[in-house]
Amino acid sequence: MISVHQPILQIVLPLMAAPICVILRNAFAGWLLALLVTGGAFVASLILLVHVVNEGPVSYAIGGWPPPWGIEYRVDGLSAFVLVTVAAIGFLSMIFARRSVEAEVAADRGYLFYTMYLLCFTGLMGIPVTGDAFNLFVFLEISSLSSYVLISLGTDRRALTAAFRYLIMGTLGATFYVLGIGLLYMVTGTLNIADLAARVPEMTHIRTVQMALAFLTVGLGLKLALFPLHLWLPNAYAFAPTVVTVFLAATATKVAVYALIRIAYTMFGGPTMFAVMPIDEVLVGFGLLSMIVGALAAVWQTNVKRLLAFSSISQIGYMVLGLGLADVTGLAGAVVHIFNHAMIKAILFMAVGCIIFRIGSADLRDIRGFAKPMPITAACVVVGGLSLVGAPLTLGFITKWLLLQGALDRNWWWVAVVIVAASLLALVYVWRLIAAAYLHPPSERVAAVREAPAPMLLALVALTVATVVIAIDGSLIGDFAVVTAKQLLGSGE
């Protein structure tokens, strides 16, 4: 039904398009190209997901070299799922992008923006499909390097220091990751994830393997901004152009979570490894800390972008917690939350983009009463906010249900207490957003604005409607996550 080259299509397309974008030297043409390419990648990844769900994993050998000599691309349910998430957000961000980029990026750098965007997209699409641990590092760095550039394109000069700080910490993370992979290669002599998965679980007692897992976990912890390795994130999100924030907040950290799942569960065999080295408990601990600290910080922010950035740190904690719970329900919760949080943060940051585009500020005090002139944007904020809190009939509720269930399965009732506390804190900071929208009369400046331009609104509304529709029949994604979690755990037994 699908071409044999399907798995590589969505990587090659944006990778080839990026240099073309430079040659075009025109922001509009660059945008059009990026739109087409991300759209094509989205369709391709959807076809791939359907294929994988129906007929099982797909393997593709690059250049015809069979693995373990060549690089293998391997797409299973989880990777296809992450792939679709990234592609969907990437595509919708591009629908959203044109006017927002015009407003927030210097005109002569517009085409560079789209070049970097395509590279970043390539990297993030590559991580889920690759079946090679070192190739994963390459994609991780493609996406990271391009995102440093993207962030520094922000008009605020603080964007430069934010990008620099991200560069330093991101590079540290990448270095740790390579060290970990190097150690594994030393012991096993392979870089293919499937081969590693066959060998590593039998070597869990070897100190080198344990060291490798430690390096990999810390390295990815930096990339996914787990407390206390999160310091780069708030400023990077706050000062980057809004489209960049939308895309990175929704996908970059999620893809890092995916990589961590792959490594901890597929490569190291999950519970088998945890029995020797209790990384799961470490993840639970830092996941919980992230949830609470991120949410506490978010409560005090006055800039909406920063507020949402800290909220991201808190939400990433949920995913890491699910990872650490290491049972079917907990892991399923983490998988659902990857998708869920990607959708929520894309919605909320897009809404902020609309607000900045019209009102010119993201400060809670400046945007008071924006629900009056921008009712659609405000309604989307409400939907996203409710999902963040975990109100019923949103995806957030499904996540929370699964995580709480997972915590109780392991008899960790105190974890359940912390989850509840974190979601109450989420209620507080979401409340501040909604109160700013609805409970204050608009100032003259706010009252004079209109809704954002149609394409921006279209992307925002499409995402919002999609999350509501998906959430109402939540068993679809819930069952998928449970099946995936069972596969991940099964591979370690």
Place this chain on the structure above:
Amino acid sequence: MTPVALMELAVVLPLVGAILIAAAGRNPNLREAVTLLTAVLLLAVVVGIVSAVLEGERPEVALIGFLPGVTIALSAEPLACVFAVVASLLWIVTSVYSIGYMRAHHEENQTRFYAFFAIAIAAAMGVAFSANLVTLFVFYEALTLSTFPLVGHAGTAEARNGARTYAGLLLAASFALMLPAIIATNQAAGTVTFAPGGILAGNISDSGAAIILALFVFGIAKAALMPLHRWLPAAMVAPTPVSALLHAVAVVKAGVFCILKVTLYIFGLDFLGDTGISVWLTYVAAATILIGSLIALTKDNLKARLAYSTVSQLSYIVLGAMLATGAGIIGGAMHIAMHAFGKITLFFCAGAILVASHKTEISDMHGLGRRMPFTFAAFLLASLSIIGLPPTGGSWSKWMLMLATADTGQLLLMGALMLSSLLSIAYLLPVAVVGFMAPAKSGDPGHDGTAAGIREAPLLCVAPLWLTAIGTLALFFFAEPIFAFLEPLVK
């Protein structure tokens, strides 16, 4: 139509009504015609469900798979029917009253008001016909969210604060306490579906069950058990028809309904009776009854006094549930209806007084009854029902609750109920007495600046409040069918 289709219709119909109301926003007459028509149709639908349940049917339907292993599902049984009938019947009356009140009071954003009102009713129907705890939770939260814009309707700083306390407390309690209780129930019993006799018995230790019960009873903050009652007085900033919705039609009734439902179908009376884990909660309820009445005595603002009266009266129902006897459950379920009719009349009267004279404080109402005799007479009648005196419906439910305390040998609780009845005489009767008997204060300007200018409220306000006042009388004479209808619950 099949009962299953009727249940689905009961939830969908008010939602469709809300959309049509929003669409008809520019034409007030059409908009309000839609409201009334939807309300009447809904009552017909609910009556259809009730007649099926009367014939012994227990319709059930799963709508959507919501979580792995959990569905959004509806079912009907007698308790659900009582709540649904009360809510849908009173929605008609409240709609009529709203038209009179909102127009006479020149309120703004009336379309929003009617639309969210209809959504709240849809949520209440969902609560009534929930087949499991997750469905219940979904609609319970929907009810909170849809009533939030109604409570803050005025848009003033005071209304904002009131609405914030209202939604904040209800949401926080449900997330922090009720949701963990639901998940723990699922964990222990492997299901969250309501089943006669309960699902927890034999699946959980006594101490675990005690914790879950406490989480439910306090987490369902709509039942306003102290100390989680603050939202109710805070919400009195709302327009009067909304107060009626909160206190009589849907919101607090949804709270106590949930508690009855959890008692009957999650824990089961035998399990509660055998373990005794609910005993301490009866004392909390009794304390709430007494403290609520005492605070009501101190309030001069009529709506505030009625709000604390509601806090007190709701705990009668919680007390009935926590006694875990047949009489307690039936008394509690009947009190849902009895209190609804009494309290809605009282709030309608308070609103009518506000519309006609712009007075909110009881001490300003001297002699007002002679100018507004119909309103004050209805107030007197409804007061009797809340106190529990014949010939009003309230006497039956209180009688059943008294019996329940006697059954369980809880003489202390019986004393508390009697004392509370005395207190309610002390805080309710003076309003009517002062209105009719006391000489009017001099220099007491009314609507148009003179006391002489005060006249009876508009017909669309007075007619509904008399309808509900007559309802309290009717419930006295026709309580037997309700009793017979509810009896299978505890057999």
